[in-house]
Amino acid sequence: MIEEFLLYGGKVKLKFDSSKHIYSVDDKVVYGTTSITGIIAKPALLYWAVNMGIEYLKENLKPGVALDEIEISTLLAETKSAHTKRLSKAGDIGTQIHEWLEKYVKARIEKKPAPEKPINKEMQKAISGFFEWAKENKVKLIASEQKIYSKKYHYAGTFDLLAEVNGKKTIVDFKTSKAIYPEMFLQASAYLQAKEEESGEQIDGGVMILRLSKESKEITPFEVQSVNREEVDNLIKVFRCCLGVYTWQRMNQKRSYENNK
Secondary structure (H helix, E strand, O other): OEEEEEEOOOOEEEEEEOOOOEEEEOOEEEEEHHHHHOOOOOHHHHHHHHHHHHHHHHHHOOOOOOOOHHHHHHHHHHHHOHHHHHHHHHHHHHHHHHHHHHHHHHHHHOOOOOOOOOOOHHHHHHHHHHHHHHHHOOEEEEEEEEEEEEOOOOEEEEEEEEEEEOOEEEEEEEEOOOOOOOHHHHHHHHHHHHHHHHHOOOOOOOEEEEEEOOOOOOOOOEEEEEEOHHHHHHHHHHHHHHHHHHHHHHHHHHHHHHHOO
16 A cells, blocks of 8 residues: 655655555655665674574474474474564564554544553553653653655655653654664664754754563563764764665665666
8 A cells, every 4th residue: 555645844745655665755766764774784683593593493303203304304494484483473563562552642642542452461561661651751742653754865764753751852763672772773863854854843852762671571661762962963974874875785786687687
């Protein structure tokens, strides 16, 4: 499904193909913030993937039990894909958490009844973290899941929340990951830059990463890290470097594809 969003006072029409997760303006593809920051190496993921494979083998190899050729082949194939299955499950839960929070925030802003709380324990844990954070801070909800586009740098994305947090407008990005990583601030800073560019108003509170725990073994329901408005300017410079490298990569891929036709 293709959605259309009018930005910059209706002067820019941003299209978003949700099935392909592709943004476009004037029928030209616009790179998304997630893809752009995705070029940053994540070496820890390699070790995590290996550990997922080892865990799978531990669960499925039994001492003294012989395996035939087909069983060995199946076991190896499933070990190889163990990490992708874990990622897929985590991604599904993370998506549903984001969707529930979007519905809740929009209901609060529009003064409508809040959605029913989920039954899933992991979702309940993450959502309770959001409420704990809101309780510990003075939070005024402004906008949820809003599309952004930078005319100046030609990128697009969707931020989770714009809110006044303790009296300052702040871009808040929800995460359900195991930890908060540096590249998350690059993405959130890109949201801020594009939103300021469109609105002409400064978001003086900077950006905040709100990590919501979905693991029952984690005692703390949420974790917060923030970057002030002055630091955001430096992060935007780094993001622009990522944008340049990502654009260069895509150009090379296109050239290679055309040469091999």
